[in-house]
Amino acid sequence: MSDSPLFATYLIGLREGLEATLVVSILVAYLVKSGRRRLLPHVAGGVLVAVALSVGFGAMLTYTRTTLLSDHRDRELFEAITSVAAVAFVTWMIFWMRKAARSIAGELRAKLSDAIAIGSVAVVAVAFLAVVREGLETALIFFGTVQSADSDTGPLLALVGGVVTAAVIGIGLYAGAVRINLTRFFTWTGVLLVLVAAGIFKYGVHDFQESGVLPGNHPAFDVTKVLDPGSWYGALLEGMFNITGDPTWLELAAWLAYAVPVLVIFLAFTWTRPTSGATASGSTTTPAAQSA
Secondary structure: OOOOOHHHHHHHHHHHHHHHHHHHHHHHHHHHHOOOHHHHHHHHHHHHHHHHHHHHHHHHHHHHHHHHOOOHHHHHHHHHHHHHHHHHHHHHHHHHHHHHHHHHHHHHHHHHHHHHHHOHHHHHHHHHHHHHHHHHHHHHHHHHHHOOOOOOHHHHHHHHHHHHHHHHHHHHHHHOOOOOOHHHHHHHHHHHHHHHHHHHHHHHHHHHHHOOOOOOOOEOOOOOOOOOOOOHHHHHHHHHHOOOOOOEHHHHHHHHHHHHHHHHHHHHHHHHOOOOOOOOOOOOOOHHHHHO
16 A cells, blocks of 8 residues: 555544544433433543543554564564454445444434433443444554555544544534535445455455465556556555555455445445435434434
8 A cells, every 4th residue: 555545544534433423422412402411421431431442452453563573474464364354344334334324323322221220330331332333443444554654643643633524523513513414425435435445455465465375476467657656646546545556466356356346235225225314315414413
């Protein structure tokens, strides 16, 4: 991948951040509307613990790669396995969101209602569990996206920027100051994330080849004179989707074998089953607004 996959990491932060923000907004809206504002600090505490665990998980992955694994082959194999795991999480996440968005608000309200009856610790646990999945996914996908970069600083700042943007949008949606068609948002970001995941999968295959698990490091073709990696468009395609001008046969097969069928299934699922925070008619609303 490119040394600066900034747009890809920004997209990951934006998408995952908005999902987490919408989940938190559902919990907050329920407590506010039911007159239980005193429990808002407990929700905040659960969210903070989830964020801390996610950051720690990302740091553990980086520490494992850079410090614990000194052997080149072991490092390549670790990166390959985490890349494949990241692809699995991306795929699961985009399809889960399309399927669960229409029912997630009701499910979260029911869980929070049960937790309130149990006690404050249960409220913290509900908030923690609602957010930690997004956080762990973000850490793993981010790691899979930037492991070939010379520095994690730029991509990390882009990721944080995406999360901050998502938080601002989420707060605006909750307050009614921002209107956005969430169906279209999750559809278009889903398409882009499928292509990002295809690039991560291709990079995982590359690492399996580098570690000796898979054969064949010879390029299938070389069009780097046309797709110049030093050009702005070459750097963008490589950094965003890991599209290069000299892939190996296995890398090319992996990219196409993932991107084509997953895109077809995702778009077919989207066209036949409109979901997410937007209503089926395409109007703009949020799960928090629906729960109000």
